[in-house]
Amino acid sequence: MTHPKILAVLAHPDDETLGFGGTLARYAALGSETHLICATRGQRGWFGAPDDYPGPDALGAIREGELRDAAQILNLRSVQLLNYMDGELDQVEPPTIIHQLANYIRCIRPQVILTFDPYGVYGHPDHIAIAQFTTAAVVEAASSSPGNELPPHRVEALYYRVLTAAELAAYQSAFGKLVMTINGVERQATPWPDWAVSTRIDTGAYVPQVWQAVRAHCSQLPGNERLLALPTPEQQAIFGAQTFYRTFSFATAGYQQETELFQNEWIAVSA
Numbered sequence: 163m164t165h166p167k168i169l170a171v172l173a174h175p176d177d178e179t180l181g182f183g184g185t186l187a188r189y190a191a192l193g194s195e196t197h198l199i200c201a202t203r204g205q206r207g208w209f210g211a212p213d214d215y216p217g218p219d220a221l222g223a224i225r226e227g228e229l230r231d232a233a234q235i236l237n238l239r240s241v242q243l244l245n246y247m248d249g250e251l252d253q254v255e256p257p258t259i260i261h262q263l264a265n266y267i268r269c270i271r272p273q274v275i276l277t278f279d280p281y282g283v284y285g286h287p288d289h290i291a292i293a294q295f296t297t298a299a300v301v302e303a304a305s306s307s308p309g310n311e312l313p314p315h316r317v318e319a320l321y322y323r324v325l326t327a328a329e330l331a332a333y334q335s336a337f338g339k340l341v342m343t344i345n346g347v348e349r350q351a352t353p354w355p356d357w358a359v360s361t362r363i364d365t366g367a368y369v370p371q372v373w374q375a376v377r378a379h380c381s382q383l384p385g386n387e388r389l390l391a392l393p394t395p396e397q398q399a400i401f402g403a404q405t406f407y408r409t410f411s412f413a414t415a416g417y418q419q420e421t422e423l424f425q426n427e428w429i430a431v432s433a
């Protein structure tokens with residue numbers, strides 16, 4: 163039996179663990195191929211003293227290694243790094259990266275794609291940019307484009323990862339207030355209303371695995387100290403369930419909240 167393939171398209175090493183780890187681990191355990199495209203190497207995510215910053219290339223190499231370790235822990239089938247600069251994803255020429263992502267979608271041919279929500283969780287410009295590029299790439303991948311050797315591919319569903327108020331409160335108790343200041347304007351994390359959550363995945367059994375993946379991102383551990391010190395009930399509050407907004411799906415509609423990213427009949431069809 164072949165289970166549907168899932169592709170997560172994200173911005174930084176550690177997004178896959180902190181934002182999507184439970185879901186990716188769960189579906190890998192259930193037999194799905196899980197794939198990751200990470201648009202940057204997180205070259206600017208430095209928590210040490212400024213004088214100790216090894217530079218973007220060296221830090222990017224370190225973080226790529228950490229990402230590959232985390233990917234192994236989460237049982238990802240493949241990881242593709244695109245090598246755009248951390249913090250500058252919103253300045254990439256859209257046609258270039260959209261075309262690049264569309265070609266990966268045509269190669270991997272996933273049924274389900276996961277990315278950030280249009281607010282980028284807390285207004286992070288890289289997260290917002292990758293959500294926009296991925297959404298456009300899903301459309302391009304499905305279109306017939308003369309000259310492209312790869313046949314078009316239509317994904318069955320696209321999901322945005324969303325935080326509910328409860329999950330955000332748990333996150334903020336661990337990380338502090340999730341906030342970014344862009345052009346002098348403070349952007350705070352924006353919870354989605356519970357009624358807009360289309361899909362809630364039970365990831366409680368995979369919290370220890372996610373924890374191990376968090377620890378694989380060694381260079382980021384100073385930023386995650388409060389997270390790793392959390393007692394088990396709070397760990398479960400953050401990683402015990404993951405919520406998504408179904409941006410579109412060819413398989414399902416309506417407002418009933420679902421507990422899976424895909425429908426059982428897909429498994430039967432592809433068996």
Ligand SMILES: [Zn+2]
Pocket residue numbers: 173174177286289
């Ligand atoms: Zn990120």
